[in-house]
Amino acid sequence: MIYIISPFESKIEARGTRNIELSNLLVKNGYEVTFITSNFSHQIKSNYSTNDMYKKLTDEKYTSKILDVPPYFSNLSLKRMITHIVFAYKMYKYLYKNIKYGDTVLTSSIPPELTLSIYLLKKKKNFNSIVDVRDIWPDAFPLKNNVIGKLFSFYCNFIYKMTLKSFDKIVYVAYSFDYWISKYTTNEEKVMISLGYDLERWKNIEYKSKSKEINLIYIGNLSYQFDISLIVDFVNRNSNYKFHIIGDGDTFNDIVNKSTTSKNMFYGRCSPDKVVEIASKADIAILPIKEDSTAYMPNKLFDYLGASIPILSLGMNDSSKFIENNDIGWIVKYDIDDITNLLLSISSKDINLKYENVSRIREDYSKDFIYKTFLDVIKSFENGESK
Numbered sequence: 001m002i003y004i005i006s007p008f009e010s011k012i013e014a015r016g017t018r019n020i021e022l023s024n025l026l027v028k029n030g031y032e033v034t035f036i037t038s039n040f041s042h043q044i045k046s047n048y049s050t051n052d053m054y055k056k057l058t059d060e061k062y063t064s065k066i067l068d069v070p071p072y073f074s075n076l077s078l079k080r081m082i083t084h085i086v087f088a089y090k091m092y093k094y095l096y097k098n099i100k101y102g103d104t105v106l107t108s109s110i111p112p113e114l115t116l117s118i119y120l121l122k123k124k125k126n127f128n129s130i131v132d133v134r135d136i137w138p139d140a141f142p143l144k145n146n147v148i149g150k151l152f153s154f155y156c157n158f159i160y161k162m163t164l165k166s167f168d169k170i171v172y173v174a175y176s177f178d179y180w181i182s183k184y185t186t187n188e189e190k191v192m193i194s195l196g197y198d199l200e201r202w203k204n205i206e207y208k209s210k211s212k213e214i215n216l217i218y219i220g221n222l223s224y225q226f227d228i229s230l231i232v233d234f235v236n237r238n239s240n241y242k243f244h245i246i247g248d249g250d251t252f253n254d255i256v257n258k259s260t261t262s263k264n265m266f267y268g269r270c271s272p273d274k275v276v277e278i279a280s281k282a283d284i285a286i287l288p289i290k291e292d293s294t295a296y297m298p299n300k301l302f303d304y305l306g307a308s309i310p311i312l313s314l315g316m317n318d319s320s321k322f323i324e325n326n327d328i329g330w331i332v333k334y335d336i337d338d339i340t341n342l343l344l345s346i347s348s349k350d351i352n353l354k355y356e357n358v359s360r361i362r363e364d365y366s367k368d369f370i371y372k373t374f375l376d377v378i379k380s381f382e383n384g385e386s387k
Contacts, residue, residue: 001032002378003095005107005114007069007087008042012056018134018195018367019106023062025371026378033062036094038069038087045073065094081111088113095121104128104378110135112159119163128381131164133172134195136180140294160184169377174296174318193374195299196367197306201272205307206280214346215242217282217309219275220300222249225293229258230314230336231286234343236260241343243286244278246270279307283351284343287323288314290334297322305365310354314339328358 006019023033039050050066057064067090072079091114095105099121107114109131118129138156143149161184164170170181170190181190216235218228228245232255235243243264245255256266267278285304289295296318304311311329313320320331332342363369 001034001098001100001103002026003034003036003099003103003105005036005091005105007038007067007084007108007111007114008040010037010053010057010064010066011060012048012053013041013043017198019108019132021198021367022106022371022374024060025368025375027061029375031378034065034098035062036065036067036091038067038083040069040071040083045071047071067091067094084111084113088117092117092121096124099125099127101126102128102381104130104381106130106132108135109133109160109164110137112137112156112163115163115167116159119166122166128169129167130169130171130377131167133170133177133181135294136177139180140296169380171374171377175321176296176318191373191377194297194365194370195302196365196370197299197302199306199366199368202276202303202306202308205276213240213242214343214351215244215281215283216286216312217244217246217279217284218286218288219246219279219303219307220298221247222252222255224251225290225295226300227251227288227290227314227334228286229255230334230339231288232258232264233336234339235263238340238344239263244282246275246278276307279309282307282309284329284346285309285311286314287311287319287329288334289317289319291315291317293317295319302365305358305362308355308358308362310351310358312343326357326361327354328361329354 004019004023009017009019011020019035023035026033039048039053041048050068053066054064067087069083069086070079072083074080105118105127107118109115115131122129138153143152164181165185165187167187168189170187171193172178172181172190173193173195216231220226222228231243235241236259241263244267245265246267248268270278285307287301287304301319301322311323313323313329313331314334316331323329324331330342330346332338
C-alpha cells in the first residue's frame with residue numbers, strides 16, 4: 001500500500017493536482033493507493049461536507065481518507081496552526097492503525113507537523129518514507145520580522161532539523177529547494193521532480209498567431225507576487241501589442257484600473273477549453289516573479305510549456321534559470337525601461353526560434369513523462385535501495 005498525504009488537495013478543489021495525478025498513475029501501474037486529505041478548502045477558507053466529498057470521489061480508483069479538521073480564515077493565524085496540528089494528529093492515528101511492514105508513505109513537506117507525525121510513527125512502525133518538498137517554510141512564508149515571525153521560524157527549523165533526516169527519500173520541485181534541504185539533512189537520496197503540466201489539458205493546442213501584432217499572455221492568479229502591472233503599462237504605450245490576461249485575484253481591480261487601452265484584454269476566469277483557445281493566439285507568455293516572491297518554479301511555468309509558448313521571465317529566479325538553460329524565452333529585470341527595450345527588440349524570427357526550442361523540450365515536462373521518476377523512486381524500495 002502507498003499512502004499519499006496532502007492536507008488540502010482533492011479532486012473537488014481542482015487546484016494543485018500533483019498528488020491526485022500521481023495516485024492515478026500508481027494505480028495504473030498496479031499499486032494500491034490511499035490518498036489522505038482533509039475536508040477543508042485552503043482556497044475558499046471553508047469546510048466541505050465530508051459525505052459529499054466521498055460521494056464525488058466514488059469513481060476514483062484510489063481509496064480516499066478524508067479527515068475532518070477545524071477551519072481557519074487567514075493564512076497567518078493561530079487557527080491555521082491548529083488546523084495543521086489536528087490533521088497531523090488524526091493522520092498519525094489513522095496510519096498507526098493501518099500501516100503495515102513494507103508500505104510506503106509519501107507526504108508533503110508542509111505543514112511541518114506532517115513530517116513530525118511521520119518521524120514519530122517511524123519510531124513505532126517499519127515502513128518506507130518519502131517527503132515531497134513543494135514549498136519551503138519558513139523561508140518562503142510571508143513573515144514579519146517580529147516576535148511571532150521569529151517564533152514561527154524557530155518552530156519550523158526545529159521540526160525540520162529533527163525530522164527530515166529520518167526520511168528514506170526526498171523529492172523536490174525547484175533548484176533552490178536543494179539548498180533548503182541541505183540545511184536539515186545530508187541525505188543524498190533526493191531527486192528533483194518538477195511540477196509539470198497536464199498533457200490532456202494542452203493536447204489540442206495549436207499555435208495560430210500570424211498577425212502583425214505581437215500577442216502577449218498571462219494565465220494565473222493576479223497578486224503582488226505575480227505582478228503584471230509593468231506589462232500593462234508597456235501595452236498602454238505600444239499599440240502593436242495585445243496583452244491577453246486570464247485569471248483574477250487580489251490585484252485584479254488595480255490592474256484593470258492601470259489599463260488605458262483595449263489592447264489589454266481581461267478575460268477573468270475561463271473554462272479550460274477557452275484558455276486553450278486564447279493561448280493558441282499567443283506569441284509570448286509572461287512569467288512575472290518578484291525577487292521577494294515565495295514562488296520559484298510555479299505551475300504556470302509548465303502550463304506555458306504545455307501551451308507551446310515562449311516565455312518572458314520578469315525577475316531573476318529559479319524559473320528564469322530554467323528558461324535560460326533551455327533557451328525557451330527571455331529574461332528581464334522588473335524595470336519598465338528594460339522591459340520596453342527588450343520587447344521592442346524581439347522579432348517574429350526570434351519568437352519562432354524560441355518556439356522551436358519550446359517544442360523540442362515540451363514533452364519532457366508533461367506529468368505523464370516526469371512522474372515516471374516518482375515510479376522509479378517507489379520501485380527503488382522494492383529493489384532494496386533505501387538509505
